[in-house]
Amino acid sequence: MQPLYPKIKPNSETFLQLGEHRVYVEESGNPDGIPVIYLHGGPGGGSSPDHRRYFNPEKYRIIIFDQRGCGQSTPHASINNNSTWDLIDDIEEIREHFAISKWLVAGGSWGTTLAIAYGIKFPQRVSAFILRGIFLGTQAEVDWLYGANGAGAIYPDHYQDFIAPLGHEINDDIVSAFNKQLFDSNEIARIASAKAWTLWETKISALHIDKTELVSVEETHDAIAMACIENHYFANKCFFEDNYLLNNIDVISHIPAFIIHGRYDMVCQIKQAWLLAKQWQNAQLQIIPKAGHSGFEQGIIDAICRAADKMADFLLTK
Template identity: 35%
Template sequence: MPDVPLHTGRLPVGDGNELYFEAAGNRRGPAVLWLHGGPGAGAMAGHRRRIDPRRQQAITFDHRGCGRSRPLAPDRLDLLDTNTTPAQIEDIEALRAHLGVERWMVTGASWGTTLALAYAQAHPERVSALGLFAVTTTSTAEVEWVTEAMGRVFPEVWHEFATAVERPPGERLVDAYARALRHPDAAVRRRAAAAWGRWEDVHVSLGPGWEPDPRWHTSPTRDVLATLVTHYWSHSGFGGDQILGRMDRLAGIPGVLIHGRRDISGPAVTAWELHRAWPGSELHIVDEGHGGPAASALLTRAIADSLG
C-alpha cells in the first residue's frame, strides 16, 4: 500500500484531558473510526492499513488516560473517577465534531467493541455501520468469568494472581486490584500492576501463535493498562450490563461481529447473543484466540464492503 497521508493533533476534552488523534487517507471520503482495546492499550498504526486511502479516511485516538493522550491515568489518579464510558462517548462525539465528520463506520476490538456498541446505542444517527472483533460488552458476568471463574482453567496461575493483593473476605478480586492500583504507595501499585499483567498474559494464551504481550511487562504501559482495566472492569464497563438489552437501538445499522472460537478469556457466547438481538448483523466465528489475522482480514473486508 502506498504511503497514506496522515494528520495528527490534540483535542482538549475537559476534566484536564487532552486526546491524541490521527486521521489518514482521503479526508473527504467516508470515515472509519477505530476504537482500541484495553481499556488503556492505546492506538496503533494498523487501522490505516484496513482502508482504501484513495476513497476512505481512517480515524483513531488514544482514549483518555492512555497512549499519547495526557495525562496518563496513573499520573493523575484524582481524575480517574471522571474516566467513564459516558465520558468517552462524549470524547468520541467531540472528536467527530472537531474533524467535521457527519457519520462514520465504527470499528474496534476487545474493549473497543464495548465502547463502540455503547457509542452506537447513544448516537445511532452518527453510525453508518459497525465492524467489531474479539467482542465484549464488559458485563458483570464477563468480568466475573475472566477474573474469577477462569481460575478453573489456569488454577496454578490464578492462585498466584488471587494471593498477590490483600483483600478482605468476600471482596471481588477485580475490586481488590482496582483499590490496590489507587493505593498511595507507589510500590503497592507497581506490585499489583505486575501481578495483573501476568494474569492478563496467561488468560489469552490459548489462541494459535500466542506470544507474551510486551505491554504487560513494560512500565509505564503496564501500569496504565492495569489501572484503567481494573477501574473499568470493577464498574462493569460503566453500563456493560445494559448493552445487550439495548440492541434494538441499532435497528437498521449493519454490523459484522467477528470472534475467535479459542478466545477463552471472552467466550463466543457474547458475540452470539448480540447477533441474535441485532437483526441484519453478521456473525463470524474463526479458529483463533483473542484476535488474529483471520479476524483482522474479515474486518478489512467489512470496511471495503461498506463502500458498496
C-alpha cells in the same frame, strides 16, 4: 488469508483538550474517503499504528484516538472524569472536529462495548459497525475474566501468577482486591499489581502468544494505565446498568454490522457475540475457528480486513 494493509503514517496528529484531559487523535488514509473511527480495547489499552492497517487507505479516512488516560493522551492513567459516557462525548467531539456527518464505527474488545454504547446514544451518526471480540460490559463477563472458576479454570497456571501480588488479600472479589493495590501509595505494590493484571489478559488473549509481546506488556508506563483504568471501569460496572447494551440494541439493530469473534476467545466468551447477533437484525456473525481474543491473530486480521473491504463496497453504493 488477507494480511494487514501496508504500514502508513498519519496525515495529521493532534491533541484535543477535553476538560482536564488532553486526547491524542490522528487521521490517516484518504482525506476524501469513507470516514471510519477505530476504538481500541482495554479500557486503557491505547491505540496501535497497526489499527490503521485494517482499512484500505485508498478507500477510508481513518480516525484513531487514545482514550482518556492512556497511550499518548494525558494525564497518564488518570481516572478522574473518565467514564463510558465521557468517552462517548469525546467520540462526538472528534467527529465534530473532523466535520464528519456519519461514520463507520469499528472496535475490538472494550472497543465493541464503547462502539455499541456510542451508537445507542447517537444512532444517526453511525453508517455501519465492524466489531471484533464482543464485550457487553456485564458483571458475568467480568466475573468470567477474573474468576478462578472462569478463565482461571482454563489457565490455572497463569491465574496463580495473576493473583500472586494480592497475597492474603485474595477473596471472591478480585477486582476490588486489585483496586486497593492499584491505587495504593506503595509504588512497588502498585507496579507489581499493574504488571500482573495486564499480563494475565495478554497471556490468555491468543492461541499462540509471542514472547516479545509479553515483554512489551510489562513496560511499566503502559501497564499502569491499562490496569488502573480497566480496574476503575470494572469496579464501576462500566458505568451503566447490567445488560444495558442488549436491552437497548433495538435502537441500532437496523444499522448494518459485521460481528467477528474467535472460537477460542478466553477473554470474552463467544456466547456474548452469539446473543448480540441474535438480537441484531442487520448483523452478520463470523466465528473464526482458529483464533482467540487478540485482534492480531491471522484469522482475525483476515476477517476484519475483508469485512472492511465489503463494508466499503456497500457504503460507496448507498
